[in-house]
Amino acid sequence: MKLSHYIQKNIAWVLLLVSALWSMFFYFAIISEVNDETDDSLENYRTLLIQKAMKDSTMLSGNYTNDIMTKHFIREIDYSEWENYQEHFSDSLVFYQDELEYDPVRVLSTAFQYQDGRCFELVVMTSILEKDDMVTSIFFCVLILYIVQVISILVICNLVLRRSFKPFNKILEWMSRFRLGESEEPLPKLDLEIAEFKNLYNSVEEMSDKNKEIFLSQKQFIENASHELQTPLAICRNKLELMAESGDCTEGQMEQIGDIYQSIERIIRLNKTLLFLSKIENHQYNQLTHVRFNPILKKVLADIEEIYDEKAIEGIYVEEGEFEMEMDEHLALSLVQNLIKNAFLHNEENGYVKVHVATDRWSVTNSGKGEALNEATLFDRFTKNTTKNSDSNGLGLSIVKSIAQLYDLEVRYRYTEEGHCFEVSKC
């Protein structure tokens, strides 16, 4: 739900409640004011009538309709009745001939004593406004007011929010584009009026700077660590080589030296690969040349097929077009080597590796047992999808991914009837 809708929804509810309460209050206020006025005029009227009746005794008998609005009745009552008479107001309905309906009236009942001691009851009534009509009209008035208010809030909300949220949206867009180590365009300069957005802007800027810093120092750290490891590793390995050559060792010792040697070998390779990865990510391979992939693919396939000829894996090369692009030659080679090597490594005996090249894509498919690999973690560092090759360092596909990212290539994995397929295509 958009913020503007959210605000509108809430305001609409509150307004509805407020309007309802307000209309009730307004109704009772008006009614009581009207009753008050009516009662006052009835009292005046009563006084006038009694004064008039004192002078004119003919008035004492019969009912009178003074005009459309008011009527009065005079009736003789007992003395005792007069004594106990309480003047009071009441509401009543009277049938009006000309309107053919009952209309509400306000009634004042009172009693007075004539000069000769006779007692009379005086009932004065006047037509007052019809409450039903009043309720209806107040209801419609308030309803119209409510609708107008909601509409204007809607309009204001949309206009104001859209305008004031422009910088916010820009910050958001920038954040969604932001990738550490990849696209690091600076946060656009924004003229911010609203304090909250200003805070957001500053926080985002600070956070991204800090992240960049951490990222860089981490990268630097890996690179430096790998670098510093080179010499001690070289010494270890070379000392072992000399030791093995010395001829002083027993067979058992030689075997152990061999094991240590191979472990060091693995560390050295891992280290080299990490250095390579950080160099790729640091854009240290930036010699763009026009690389023709077809001959590279063909040669690497043939080379690796030869290495793995014990496994009798057949290399199939299918050419449909020329895949060419501007990139660093060294990285192109590494990309091809890693994918094809993988295809051979995770293969079965008498299997095949098929390289297919078209103008905008090339793919490496290999036969192989097992089910599809987990694509989500496939390209992560040190993820081993198959357990059988404990000696692969788990960085091959990371290298593939890093190189692909550098040149906007898309690498996709899929598992088909033919087997595991890695496809590299231009975006």
Add this chain to the structure above:
Amino acid sequence: MKILVVEDEKSLRDVIVESLEKERYVVEVACNYNEASFKVNDYDYDCILLDITLPGGSGLDILRTIKSTKKNEGVIIISAKDSIDDKVAGLDLGADDYLAKPFHLAELNARVKSVIRRKQMDGNLLLEMGNLTLNPQTFHVEVGGKPLALNRKEYDLLYYFISNPNRVLNKTTLVEAVWGDYADQADSLDFVYSQVKNLRKKLVTIGADVELKAVYGFGYKLVLKD
């Protein structure tokens, strides 16, 4: 044969020296820029192993000095910076070879030998051991005058062995020597075994007086038959 090792890391320098002395070279060392410049200016060497990052200056400057004096010395750069730029810069300045740390001693031996061979104008380019001769330029191998037919991998292996005679070579060293970049998978260790087996068989069949001896648990070495 006189070799100068310019390397500031003492332990590494020591192993290099020890390894080269086994090959009967006369080895001298320099551990910083000044010492290296001094020795390069005052003496002649057949081969110089040059580290690039040195206390007091860059190995590349020493390389410039060597090349400007028109001395006919082979220079192999040994550097921890395994970057293409360094490699290109070094080779552009006239270095004969480039070896990134960490390297195998066997690899170093092979490179040193190759550089020295190329520098020798009298041109005995052949590598010999017993009745086995190998010509690295024509890829021709002979045993007692009879040509020995080898496939590429067998040739690479033999070249490596004959460059490091009598020295135990680890299986992984051999894998790397023969298969280069592709070799970082453990599977390939088995392939070394089968390649060595083939090569050994061929050497026996043709009657070579050298043999490939297995060193249990570690690797192989090429030795003269008793």
